Amino acid sequence: MAPSHVLKCCQRVLAWVPVVFIALVVAWSYYAYVVELCAFTITSTGEKVVYLVVFHLSFVMFVWSYWKTIFTSPASPSDEFCLSKSDKEQYEREERPESQQDILRRAAKDLPIYTTTASRAIRYCDRCQLIKPDRCHHCSACDLCVLKMDHHCPWVNNCVGFSNYKFFLLFLLYSLLYCLFVAATVLQYFIKFWTLCRRKSAENCPKNDLPDSHAKFHVLFLFFVAAMFFISILSLFSYHCWLVSKNRSTIEAFRAPTFRNGPDKNGFSLGCSKNLKEVFGDEKKYWLLPVFTSLGDGCNFPTRLVIMDPEQLTVSSQNEPAKSSGANQPFPVRPLSESQNRLLDNESQWVEGGSEEENVKSGAKKHVIVSLES
Numbered sequence: 001m002a003p004s005h006v007l008k009c010c011q012r013v014l015a016w017v018p019v020v021f022i023a024l025v026v027a028w029s030y031y032a033y034v035v036e037l038c039a040f041t042i043t044s045t046g047e048k049v050v051y052l053v054v055f056h057l058s059f060v061m062f063v064w065s066y067w068k069t070i071f072t073s074p075a076s077p078s079d080e081f082c083l084s085k086s087d088k089e090q091y092e093r094e095e096r097p098e099s100q101q102d103i104l105r106r107a108a109k110d111l112p113i114y115t116t117t118a119s120r121a122i123r124y125c126d127r128c129q130l131i132k133p134d135r136c137h138h139c140s141a142c143d144l145c146v147l148k149m150d151h152h153c154p155w156v157n158n159c160v161g162f163s164n165y166k167f168f169l170l171f172l173l174y175s176l177l178y179c180l181f182v183a184a185t186v187l188q189y190f191i192k193f194w195t196l197c198r199r200k201s202a203e204n205c206p207k208n209d210l211p212d213s214h215a216k217f218h219v220l221f222l223f224f225v226a227a228m229f230f231i232s233i234l235s236l237f238s239y240h241c242w243l244v245s246k247n248r249s250t251i252e253a254f255r256a257p258t259f260r261n262g263p264d265k266n267g268f269s270l271g272c273s274k275n276l277k278e279v280f281g282d283e284k285k286y287w288l289l290p291v292f293t294s295l296g297d298g299c300n301f302p303t304r305l306v307i308m309d310p311e312q313l314t315v316s317s318q319n320e321p322a323k324s325s326g327a328n329q330p331f332p333v334r335p336l337s338e339s340q341n342r343l344l345d346n347e348s349q350w351v352e353g354g355s356e357e358e359n360v361k362s363g364a365k366k367h368v369i370v371s372l373e374s
């Protein structure tokens with residue numbers, strides 16, 4: 001076997017170390033809670049039953065969402081984003097970047113693409129040999145282009161993107177609830193054991209109804225570990241809640257996507273409640289279940305800016321200087337998609353220079369900006 005293959009195999013095995021670590025901590029926490037706390041420490045049957053029922057509920061939801069985050073394959077762009085054989089050959093033959101861009105621009109003409117690189121070039125992945133859809137990025141760890149890529153997470157050894165972002169959020173939510181429940185219910189026993197330990201060390205230990213066994217060790221550590229994980233996950237979860245409310249990925253939070261009028265960090269934001277639905281779906285009953293309900297296909301995203309007619313760029317660029325910078329580079333545009341039409345149906349629209357109806361009647365071609373923020 002070639003050394004590079006051995007190295008790759010080692011890397012693949014090592015990538016599972018954080019996942020195995022988490023799995024071992026979770027397995028230990030299950031044993032410590034169910035056996036050491038509920039079976040050996042708690043004496044009241046009613047308390048035991050309530051604790052065990054709620055514990056298993058949060059445990060199942062946590063493991064389920066964690067499992068789905070790890071084992072849901074990242075979604076990749078469909079074949080329509082790959083260059084045709086002749087285009088690919090021509091692209092490889094060309095050495096000048098301008099000519100290569102011409103080929104890409106021609107190939108991207110009918111694709112649902114709104115964003116470019118910061119330098120106004122078509123986003124192309126040399127590695128996967130495809131035109132990147134909006135919000136798609138190449139992950140070097142997975143070595144593929146991932147739709148609506150958020151980040152590559154070592155704790156799940158997977159890319160977090162369009163196919164599993166909802167699962168990832170639920171994994172954070174249920175791990176928070178799991179840690180919170182464990183820490184809250186263990187607290188009173190933690191205090192009892194802790195004071196018992198301290199009194200013993202002071203050689204002034206009164207009789208205590210708690211079993212002085214190895215349960216003490218598990219209960220003390222259970223509290224520390226649950227509290228520690230709760231605090232560290234809380235900030236990450238809060239950050240992702242903010243990202244969801246803005247319909248922004250982690251990558252986009254650091255580098256705003258470039259639209260026709262320049263970089264716009266809110267380019268995909270449709271208003272808080274619609275942004276939430278983009279990730280969790282239309283039906284609220286599925287929101288808390290780790291089943292896939294995100295809207296769209298991962299390639300085609302509704303944006304705040306809807307181009308009605310690309311030929312009349314000058315109309316809108318008069319008022320917005322940023323737009324004119326790309327005017328000499330034709331931008332790939334798409335017809336209004338179904339998803340956009342759905343959004344347009346119910347939302348108020350603001351049309352530059354009069355109502356949309358008037359413009360359509362008079363044949364005036366305008367750049368329509370859909371005001372979706374409520």
Ligand SMILES: [Zn+2]
Nearest residue numbers: 125128138145
């Ligand atoms: Zn790629």
Ligand SMILES: [Zn+2]
Nearest residue numbers: 139142152159
């Ligand atoms: Zn990845």
